[in-house]
Amino acid sequence: MTGTVLDYDPLTFAVIFAALALGGTMKGATGAGAPVIAIPVMAAFYDVRFAVVMMAIPGVVMNIMQLRKYHAAHLPDRFALKYAICGGTGTFLGTIILATLPVEALTLIIAGAVVAYILLRIARPGFKIPWEAARRLVWPVGLVSGVLQGSAGLSAPVSVSFLNALRIPREAFIVTISSLFTGMSLVQVPALIGFGLLTWDRALLSLAALIPLLGFMPVGNWLARRLPPVAFDRLVLVLLTILAVRLIWSALA
Template sequence: MFDFTTLAIAFLCLAAGGVLKGATGAGAPVIAVPALAMMFDVRFAVVVMMMPNLLTNILQAWRFRGSQLAGSFVWLFAIAGAVGAVIGTMMLAVFPADYLSLLVAFGVFAYIASRLMRPDWMIGLDLARRLSIPVGVVAGVLQGASGVSAPVSLTFLNAMRLDRPIFISTVSIFFVAMTLTQVPALAVTGIMTWQGMAISFAAMLPILAFMPVGSALAQRFSKETFDRVILAFLAALALKIIYDFTTR
């Protein structure tokens, strides 16, 4: 399972997730989970991303603690996400791995479609606050069941047109809340083992090492160019997952 070639590819997937995280403040699972699910399965991919999700988002939440959005939105959204993550983790424990991989692939396509079809979509803060609980729960369920909440969470927050520091602060608190409930839920269901925890901590290294690369690239290239490359890469991963499913 863990030959040199597989480890090298997994390292590159995690590094690519670190680049995206450094460039945008979010989205490491968007690249890493589909790639790892393609090589292993969704349960392994979700476990691997637990500690990177938790620790990098704690660091970002602390770094941008002075840029929190005023009012109750952030905490309503985060608590709803945490509840959804527990529900999604129960689904992860029960549903067949092949169908969970398809969920990842279709989630990625939904994310790509939302970015391409409605780039100018905007949600005001009052409406966002009313939607925070249902959207947070749905995003949490996706995160728990597939490891990728971006089709809902990032699309929703992007549509709010938040300034970058506020966006990073908001999304970091959201992911911290989800991960804090998802880790014990994974342990209770037997999906998270001590070996899985050790691998998850090790996955921190390439992500942290390549986050500065993402920050540098974000300053050098336009956001549109960076987005196109990421979306093309994600589409290729999702197509490969579907191809593998149909040829089994």
């Protein structure tokens, strides 16, 4: 970590609080997006490992909350459960990468995949992955998503892109992505502890991050209920665009 929590003035904490609040709003609206906003901001003041650890405990809490709220919207064939199991497996592998290896090259590869997907959606707005294909792809996509979550704290380039291409309703989107994130978080937290990255002081800071995140999730949910399905779909694409820019910037900086 490049600094400690005592190194910065209140303006630093205000910026981080605002990033967490915006992340909570995005999480409430789309079921994803909190790490996309919060991790790069915290990494700018501290480092990537610290930012990933900060979002570990909130990841468990927020996703379990959304699972309970939208559990009735589960997709058939235990799709979300398969997604979560593979995501958890990949997360353990990704945490090993986080603890031992740099991820710049992987980041650029994933950023390129996100950009390609966005361009595909622009060129072919009706692009959709058929359900039969999705049932086969859920295993490898979940695994890769977990590796990204464990190594960089961000699985959205793969996980969100995949679900967005299924063109499922918002409620089904949220419960499926929350299942994945829950499975990944339940593996990530003990793995971070085992590798010595999640210490007691960082765990307390991670718990404190829940205050703005949970406080602004209802704001995002309120906004989403007033958006038509097309607007929600565009909102997810905006999220992916922000994510792609962030990934490229962080890899080349």
